[in-house]
Amino acid sequence: MTGQAELNLNGASDTKGVVLLRDSMPIYMREFIAGGIAGGFAKTAVAPLERVKILFQTRLGNFQSMGILRSLRHIHKTEGFWGLYRGNGAAVIRIVPYAALHFMTYERYRQWLVDKCPSAGPSVHLFAGSLAGGTAVLCTYPLDLARTRLAYQATNPHATYSDLGSVFQSVYRQSGIRGLYRGLCPTLYGILPYAGLKFYLYESLQGHLSSEHENSLFAKLACGAVAGLVGQTFTYPLDVVRRQMQVQPAPASGTQEKAFKGTLDALSSVVRNQGWKQTFSGVTINYLKIVPSVAIGFVVYDGMKLWLGIPPRRRPQKE
Numbered sequence: 066m067t068g069q070a071e072l073n074l075n076g077a078s079d080t081k082g083v084v085l086l087r088d089s090m091p092i093y094m095r096e097f098i099a100g101g102i103a104g105g106f107a108k109t110a111v112a113p114l115e116r117v118k119i120l121f122q123t124r125l126g127n128f129q130s131m132g133i134l135r136s137l138r139h140i141h142k143t144e145g146f147w148g149l150y151r152g153n154g155a156a157v158i159r160i161v162p163y164a165a166l167h168f169m170t171y172e173r174y175r176q177w178l179v180d181k182c183p184s185a186g187p188s189v190h191l192f193a194g195s196l197a198g199g200t201a202v203l204c205t206y207p208l209d210l211a212r213t214r215l216a217y218q219a220t221n222p223h224a225t226y227s228d229l230g231s232v233f234q235s236v237y238r239q240s241g242i243r244g245l246y247r248g249l250c251p252t253l254y255g256i257l258p259y260a261g262l263k264f265y266l267y268e269s270l271q272g273h274l275s276s277e278h279e280n281s282l283f284a285k286l287a288c289g290a291v292a293g294l295v296g297q298t299f300t301y302p303l304d305v306v307r308r309q310m311q312v313q314p315a316p317a318s319g320t321q322e323k324a325f326k327g328t329l330d331a332l333s334s335v336v337r338n339q340g341w342k343q344t345f346s347g348v349t350i351n352y353l354k355i356v357p358s359v360a361i362g363f364v365v366y367d368g369m370k371l372w373l374g375i376p377p378r379r380r381p382q383k384e
Contacts, residue, residue: 099369101165107164248311254300
């Protein structure tokens with residue numbers, strides 16, 4: 066009986082310690098942790114589809130002609146189960162700080178906008194989401210480039226890169242710091258409207274839920290899925306351009322090969338040489354990926370906010 070009492074006492078003490086530690090953290094740190102966990106969880110859930118999408122976008126081998134299921138089977142057969150997750154380690158290393166910054170800065174920008182413009186209405190979600198997306202991209206872009214190059218190697222037996230460090234070393238040696246940010250402009254052009262639309266639609270759809278459905282897991286997943294689908298549809302061509310810029314090697318001296326001069330040059334080059342359909346290459350698999358990814362991300366983030374004791378937001382007034 067005494068042993069049971071000690072067990073209960075220790076358990077209560079441990080729980081109290083966790084609560085005290087949680088409550089001692091500032092709100093922005095709790096938002097940072099919640100966002101990072103949500104991002105890593107969502108990214109890992111769809112990693113095999115992300116791998117195939119990158120192979121479609123960069124036109125490697127004959128993956129486009131094989132389709133989604135055959136591509137997944139081919140990767141599994143030639144590289145094993147973990148081949149489906151090649152590049153996911155780099156993706157998670159990148160997405161955890163990216164998502165943490167994205168969600169945390171969204172909350173901070175949103176609160177700042179609500180304080181400055183109380184009558185701005187739901188549009189604060191659009192502006193705060195765009196600003197947060199740009200901030201997160203600028204801080205984590207080299208990790209995204211490294212993840213793309215690792216995933217791009219596919220079945221090449223003479224793989225150039227073995228890990229994140231080898232990607233950074235090789236790119237920096239060839240092109241310097243600028244090489245680590247190759248494709249940044251189309252990323253920013255795409256993320257600003259995408260992140261803004263994603264948060265705006267999710268928050269707006271949430272606001273239209275009835276009281277009996279506002280805490281429904283299915284309703285939250287549906288809101289996140291719609292938000293991700295609409296946002297991606299408008300910005301997908303820029304994502305294709307970004308991937309092709311990221312995997313394009315620096316042109317060797319004495320050759321006629323030319324690097325893309327910028328986002329518009331890359332977009333026009335893709336359309337001219339590969340056809341306009343290439344700008345939506347992999348969009349089907351992206352839809353299959355974005356539905357669970359964005360939905361899971363939002364739901365896990367909302368759940369982590371509750372667990373971490375983050376108080377409800379002060380909502381903007383209606384326009």
